[in-house]
Amino acid sequence: MNIILRPWKISDLDRLVKLADNPKIAANLMDRFPHPYTKEAGENFINMAMSGRPASVLAITLDGEVVGGIGVHPQIDVYRKNAELGYWLAEEYWGKGIITEAIKLIVPYAFDNFDINRIYARPFGGNIASQKVLEKNGFHLEAHLMGTFFKNGQFLDELIYAMRQ
Numbered sequence: 389m390n391i392i393l394r395p396w397k398i399s400d401l402d403r404l405v406k407l408a409d410n411p412k413i414a415a416n417l418m419d420r421f422p423h424p425y426t427k428e429a430g431e432n433f434i435n436m437a438m439s440g441r442p443a444s445v446l447a448i449t450l451d452g453e454v455v456g457g458i459g460v461h462p463q464i465d466v467y468r469k470n471a472e473l474g475y476w477l478a479e480e481y482w483g484k485g486i487i488t489e490a491i492k493l494i495v496p497y498a499f500d501n502f503d504i505n506r507i508y509a510r511p512f513g514g515n516i517a518s519q520k521v522l523e524k525n526g527f528h529l530e531a532h533l534m535g536t537f538f539k540n541g542q543f544l545d546e547l548i549y550a551m552r553q
């Protein structure tokens with residue numbers, strides 16, 4: 389599998405909107421990843437991603453084609469040594485190990501490029517696939533918060549997985 393992480397480009401817009409416009413993806417992410425996923429949302433996202441120096445939000449490509457996105461978000465104030473990891477993959481590519489590989493690539497990139505010592509992710513309690521990709525990359529469950537998320541009309545548990553340098 390030839391998986392490469394690279395910066396987003398404006399020319400990715402149509403492909404991004406096509407892949408991201410999926411309620412099954414949005415259902416597992418923060419509400420700022422909208423459904424329907426409009427062209428305007430895609431433009432705003434790509435412009436935000438392109439503004440990072442160095443880029444912290446990257447496109448995942450498989451054999452040269454965009455298949456999803458992954459990002460590390462350095463935090464501020466007393467959380468400034470932490471970065472939050474987020475990712476999504478187009479549904480037709482699920483279950484092939486692509487995100488497992490993408491996390492493997494972004495972790496060293498994040499520790500090399502940002503002044504952080506901890507990377508964490510907060511999957512929803514029911515998102516077993518996401519928990520597995522984190523565990524397979526050496527992330528540990530640090531906390532299980534009960535019903536802190538309110539998503540699509542339901543309270544969901546918040547799992548905090550982290551890895552330290």
Ligand SMILES: CC(C)(COP(=O)(O)OP(=O)(O)OC[C@H]1O[C@@H](n2cnc3c(N)ncnc32)[C@H](O)[C@@H]1OP(=O)(O)O)[C@@H](O)C(=O)NCCC(=O)NCCS
Binds near residue numbers: 414475476512518520
């Ligand atoms: C979660 C997501 C990122 C996983 O990406 P992926 O490339 O399909 O994941 P991988 O193929 O690398 O690994 C998935 C693992 O979970 C397992 N899995 C998937 N669904 C499962 C389920 N319902 N129960 C148990 N295991 C499951 C797979 O078998 C695999 O484990 P294995 O390698 O030990 O067999 C992808 O499904 C996605 O984009 N979902 C929507 C957005 C999202 O959830 N983002 C993360 C928010 S925290």
